[in-house]
Every structure is written in structure tokens, then in C-alpha cells.
Amino acid sequence: MSKSEQTRDYILQKSFDLIYQKGYQSTSIDDIIATTHVTKGAFFYHFKNKEEMGLGLIGELLYPNLRNMMVRPLEDSQDPKTDIYKMMEMLLNDTSFFNVDYGCPAINLIEEMSAVSTTFKRELSKLVLLWHNAIVTALNSAQSSGLIKTNIAPEEVAVMLISGYGGVRTLGKVMGRGAYKAYLSGLKSYLMQL
Structure with a gap:
């Protein structure tokens, strides 16, 4: 798995945990970024928006x-x-x-x-x-x-x-x-x- 694929998978895993606890609509992209410690640019490199994620x-x-x-x-x-x-x-x-x-x-x-x-x-x-x-x-x-x-x-x-x-x-x-x-x-x- 490439570093890019690992980052995408990491974002998905951490987002899953947040959404499981808080709900999809209550979880913001900023929450995901704060939890994953990836840049906003990295998030948007992998997903064009929250819905795609x-x-x-x-x-x-x-x-x-x-x-x-x-x-x-x-x-x-x-x-x-x-x-x-x-x-x-x-x-x-x-x-x-x-x-x-x-x-x-x-x-x-x-x-x-x-x-x-x-x-x-x-x-x-x-x-x-x-x-x-x-x-x-x-x-x-x-x-x-x-x-x-x-x-x-x-x-x-x-x-x-x-x-x-x-x-x-x-x-x-x-x-x-x-x-x-x-x-x-x-x-x-x-x-x-x-």
C-alpha cells in the first residue's frame, strides 16, 4: 500500500470512529482534520468533500x-x-x-x-x-x-x-x-x- 493509500485509509478509519461516536452530520471536516492531524489539503486531496468521504x-x-x-x-x-x-x-x-x-x-x-x-x-x-x-x-x-x-x-x-x-x-x-x-x-x- 502506497503512502497516499495509507493516508486515505487512515482518514477513513479515524473518520469512521468519529462518526460512529458523534454521527455523520455532527462530525465536521475540521473535527476529522483535528483527529487525524492531516492537513486540510491532504483531506481534500483524497476526498472532494465530506460526502465523498x-x-x-x-x-x-x-x-x-x-x-x-x-x-x-x-x-x-x-x-x-x-x-x-x-x-x-x-x-x-x-x-x-x-x-x-x-x-x-x-x-x-x-x-x-x-x-x-x-x-x-x-x-x-x-x-x-x-x-x-x-x-x-x-x-x-x-x-x-x-x-x-x-x-x-x-x-x-x-x-x-x-x-x-x-x-x-x-x-x-x-x-x-x-x-x-x-x-x-x-x-x-x-x-x-x-
Whole structure:
């Protein structure tokens, strides 16, 4: 990786941390510059504006991480009910990437930016659809294998799972980890009935 690429990546990583804690709209370019200690010229060399940097966060940080944490666990799943539960459990309990006080970075951006930027909405919808499609594919495969009931609609289950995750991440901000524990208990019961 060249020095220029390292600088760009560094700006994205530090911006991600700031935006995760403060929100996209509350984080200014000056905040990013103060945190990264890069010059304003260096910032604008890599990004023409804050929106381009924000879209870089989605495409270069959120998308690959979402793919690794939310899609890969479901690829070629032999037991989607168990794999979905384990994935959700890891997402909610792994504190190395997420902080209960700040919720989920992708959900936060969806809530904050979808109504105010069609560009953000389009890019964030790609993240959601990637996860949605992975869940649907795993459930369709499980139906074909007789592992889940044929009278369930995988698309509906995927929406239920994703909205439940988004909701509990938001509730966790005010209720703490107890919300995660209750959600995981209910999720396990729900999945076993599929």
C-alpha cells in the first residue's frame, strides 16, 4: 500500500470512529482534520468533500466488514437457524467492533442519512440488500433441504431479522446489553419455530 493509500485509509478509519461516536452530520471536516492531524489539503486531496468521504466509509469499510460478519457466516450454511443465531449473537456480543452505547454504524447511518441524501440511501440500501439476500438464500436452501418449514416466506423472515437487529441496536443505546440478551432469547425461540 502506497503512502497516499495509507493516508486515505487512515482518514477513513479515524473518520469512521468519529462518526460512529458523534454521527455523520455532527462530525465536521475540521473535527476529522483535528483527529487525524492531516492537513486540510491532504483531506481534500483524497476526498472532494465530506460526502465523498462518507461514501468511502460505506464502500471501503462498512461493506467489507458487513460482508465478513453478516454474509459469509451464511454462505453454504448447512444449518441456517443455528448460523443466523450465532451470527446475531456475535454481532451483539463482540465488543471489538461495536459499542452498545453507539449502536451499529450502518444502522446509525441509515437512520441519520437515508432521509436527507439519496446517494447515501442508495449506497446504504446496497448493504441491507446484501445481508437480506444472504439470509433469503440460506433460508431457501434450508427449505429445499427440509430443514425449515416450506410455508414460511424467506423474504419476510429476512426483513424480520434485519429489522429486529436494527431495533435492538437502537434499544441497546438506552437499555444497555440487557436488550441484547432479551432479543437473543426471543430470536432463538423464533428461529426454532421456522
